[in-house]
Amino acid sequence: MVALLAILILLSANNGVESRKAKVTDYFEYSAISCRAYGASLTDFGGVGDGTTSNTKAFQAAIKHLSQYSSRGGSQLFVPPGKWLTGSFNLSSHFTLFLHKDAVLLASQDESEWPLVEPLPSYGRGRDTEGGRFSSLIFGTNLTDVIITGGNGTIDGQGEVWWEKFHKGELKYTRPYLIEILYSNKLQISNLTLVNSPSWNVHPVYSSNVVVQGITILAPVRSPNTDGINPDSCTNTRIEDCYIVSGDDCVAVKSGWDEYGIAFGMPTKQLVIRRLTCISPTSAVIALGSEMSGGIQDVRAEDIVAIDSESGVRIKTAIGRGGFVKDIFVRGMTMKTMKWAFWMTGNYGSHPDNNYDPNAIPVIQNINYRDMVAENVTMAARLEGIPGDPFTGICISNVTIELAKTAKKLLWNCTDIAGISSAVKPQPCDLLPDQGPEKIAACVFPEDTLPIDDVKVQTCSYRRKYL
Numbered sequence: 080m081v082a083l084l085a086i087l088i089l090l091s092a093n094n095g096v097e098s099r100k101a102k103v104t105d106y107f108e109y110s111a112i113s114c115r116a117y118g119a120s121l122t123d124f125g126g127v128g129d130g131t132t133s134n135t136k137a138f139q140a141a142i143k144h145l146s147q148y149s150s151r152g153g154s155q156l157f158v159p160p161g162k163w164l165t166g167s168f169n170l171s172s173h174f175t176l177f178l179h180k181d182a183v184l185l186a187s188q189d190e191s192e193w194p195l196v197e198p199l200p201s202y203g204r205g206r207d208t209e210g211g212r213f214s215s216l217i218f219g220t221n222l223t224d225v226i227i228t229g230g231n232g233t234i235d236g237q238g239e240v241w242w243e244k245f246h247k248g249e250l251k252y253t254r255p256y257l258i259e260i261l262y263s264n265k266l267q268i269s270n271l272t273l274v275n276s277p278s279w280n281v282h283p284v285y286s287s288n289v290v291v292q293g294i295t296i297l298a299p300v301r302s303p304n305t306d307g308i309n310p311d312s313c314t315n316t317r318i319e320d321c322y323i324v325s326g327d328d329c330v331a332v333k334s335g336w337d338e339y340g341i342a343f344g345m346p347t348k349q350l351v352i353r354r355l356t357c358i359s360p361t362s363a364v365i366a367l368g369s370e371m372s373g374g375i376q377d378v379r380a381e382d383i384v385a386i387d388s389e390s391g392v393r394i395k396t397a398i399g400r401g402g403f404v405k406d407i408f409v410r411g412m413t414m415k416t417m418k419w420a421f422w423m424t425g426n427y428g429s430h431p432d433n434n435y436d437p438n439a440i441p442v443i444q445n446i447n448y449r450d451m452v453a454e455n456v457t458m459a460a461r462l463e464g465i466p467g468d469p470f471t472g473i474c475i476s477n478v479t480i481e482l483a484k485t486a487k488k489l490l491w492n493c494t495d496i497a498g499i500s501s502a503v504k505p506q507p508c509d510l511l512p513d514q515g516p517e518k519i520a521a522c523v524f525p526e527d528t529l530p531i532d533d534v535k536v537q538t539c540s541y542r543r544k545y546l
Contacts, residue, residue, distance in 0.1 A: 105120065107230065108538055109177065109270070109541075110270075110536040110537070110539070111226050111536055111539045112224075112226065112535070113224050113265075114153075114537060115148075115539065117154040117155070118154060118155045118543060119141060119144070119155075119543075120156075120157045120543055121141055124141040125137045127161075127163075128162055130183075133166065134163045135166040138165055139168050139169075142168065142171055148173075153175070154173070155174070155175035156174070156175070157541055158178045158184070159179050159182060160179050160180075160181035161181075162185055163182065164185045165192075166187040166193055167192065167213070167217075169219055169220075170227075171219075172223045173225075174225055175227075175539075177228055178228075178232025179230055180229065180230035180232055182229065182233070183233045184235065186234075186237050186257070186277070190213070193213040193214055194214045195212070195214070195252060196218075198212060199261075199284065199335075201335030201336065201339050201345065201372075202335060202339055203432070205252060205253025211253070212252050215255050215258060216256070217258045218259055219259075220260070220261040221262045225260065225263060226266075227267070227271070228268070228269045228270050228271065229270055229271050230270065231272055231293075231295070233273075233274060234272070236257050237275055238305070242303055245303050254277040254278040254304075255278065256279040256281075257273050257276045259283075259284065260283050261284050261286065262285045264286065264288055265287075265288045266288065267289075267290045267292070267536075268283075268289075268290070269290065270294075272297070275298060275302075276298060279304065279306045279331075280298075280308065281307065282309045282311060283309075283316065285312050285313070286314075287313060288314075288531065289315070289531075290316075290534060291317070291318045291319075295321070296308070296324065299326060300324065300358070300359065300360050301326055307321070307323035307327075307330055308321065308329070309331045309332075310330075312333070312335060313347050313350070314346075314347070315531045317350075317351045317532065318350075319354050319355070321355050322355075324357075324359070326359070326362075327359065328359065328362045329359050329362075329363070330352055330365050331366045332350060332378060333368070334347045334371050334372065335370055335371075335372045337400060337401070337431055338401075338435050338436060340373045341373070341439060343373055345373045347371075347375050347376075347378075348377050350379070351380075351532065352379070352380040352381075352383070353382050354383075356383075356384040357383070357384070357385055359387075360387050360388060360389060363389060363390045364383060364390070365392050366392075366393045368396045368404065369396060369429060371402050371403075372401050374402045374403045376404075376406050377406045378406070378407045379408045379525060379529070380409045381410050383409070384413050385412065387415070388417055389418045389419065391414045391451075393421075396424070396441040397425060397430075398425070398437060398439070398441075402441050403442040403444070404443050405446075408447045409451075410524045411450050412450075412452075413451070414454070418456075419456070420453045420459055421475070423464070425465035441465075444471045445472040446472060446498075447522040449474075449522040451478045452480075454481040456482055458487045458490060460491050460507070460508075461492045462494070463492070463493075463496075464494065466495050467495075468495075469496050472498060473511065474522035475498070476500065476519050476522040478503045478504070493507075499518075501518040501519050502516050
């Protein structure tokens with residue numbers, strides 16, 4: 080009787096296991112600008128999440144297969160929990176890449192898994208070296224409606240080997256980025272953690288209608304050129320709710336380099352940056368340039384927190400850049416432990432080659448900073464225009480800067496600029512004459528909205544049943 084009872088219990092337990100297996104599903108909901116009709120898991124294409132097996136071919140096969148649904152409601156690729164080693168792979172249109180919260184993409188350190196691509200036409204060469212560059216880990220060009228998102232899953236660039244090669248001068252080609260999308264429209268990058276990128280982290284370029292939201296970016300603060308988010312020759316872009324610790328600029332707004340950027344002629348414009356927290360001891364929280372030869376116009380930044388950073392807002396340009404930086408509006412910035420609150424320079428001398436036009440003078444005008452507080456600041460501002468071609472229309476109002484105990488004796492260093500100030504402490508330089516407290520609203524911030532703010536997300540879902 081006891082033996083029979085044991086057998087019955089065992090059979091019951093086995094039936095329960097089989098029943099549960101039949102009902103196990105991957106199901107989740109997420110916010111996205113587009114939902115998809117079809118879905119698959121990386122494991123369906125031979126993916127192995129053990130941290131050592133290369134999944135480059137699995138990603139490539141999965142995306143190639145799913146691309147057939149681009150005109151039939153689109154598709155999504157689910158990356159489940161695990162450590163997924165991979166080299167570079169290309170995305171397709173009407174496609175979502177979703178990383179589970181416990182999924183980690185590990186970038187391969189094998190150079191053979193990083194195809195070479197041509198230099199960007201607006202740069203004329205790679206940023207690290209002349210000639211070509213390695214494709215980014217996640218790459219795409221000429222796409223429509225692409226989403227890279229997750230439950231705060233991680234993309235680990237394993238960049239240390241690349242940083243060492245850079246410092247030793249051993250690179251034959253420019254280092255890869257983590258995410259780079261070219262010539263595309265309707266792009267969302269959201270709810271991910273990016274760590275240890277070989278170089279720049281997020282680089283949308285020659286693209287429009289871009290949303291970057293809820294991204295955490297972490298890099299050692301002395302790692303070379305690990306910029307956070309670099310909108311480059313893009314129109315209608317929104318960057319919001321991001322946390323960035325960087326070895327370079329947290330957000331670097333760009334549009335091409337010297338004669339190549341001038342010839343390409345594609346500005347970055349209609350850019351919104353809001354609710355950003357940044358730590359960057361050697362660089363800026365928001366940088367405009369230095370590669371700005373196609374122009375930068377209509378940038379609106381607000382509700383920014385800067386901690387232990389070199390400068391809050393920095394404009395970087397030089398003779399030979401050409402182009403323009405104009406209609407820049409920043410408000411509601413809080414800065415804690417800064418070298419400079421504001422920094423502008425017209426002598427940022429890095430050039431791609433010696434063929435730049437010495438008569439290509441950049442135009443810097445209508446720069447507005449208002450409603451800011453700063454503490455433990457070494458120097459209020461370093462504002463240096465170009466002799467004979469000053470930066471004009473600079474307006475700073477309702478700004479209070481509390482100086483560090485080791486502050487410089489010269490609090491404002493101003494040359495070749497023109498503008499006004501109102502209710503600014505400590506008192507600005509003579510080139511920014513005080514208009515009195517009644518002019519506190521002199522520095523405008525646009526009240527209209529940009530088209531990118533009309534882009535809304537919806538609730539999407541993914542379900543995969545294991546039988």
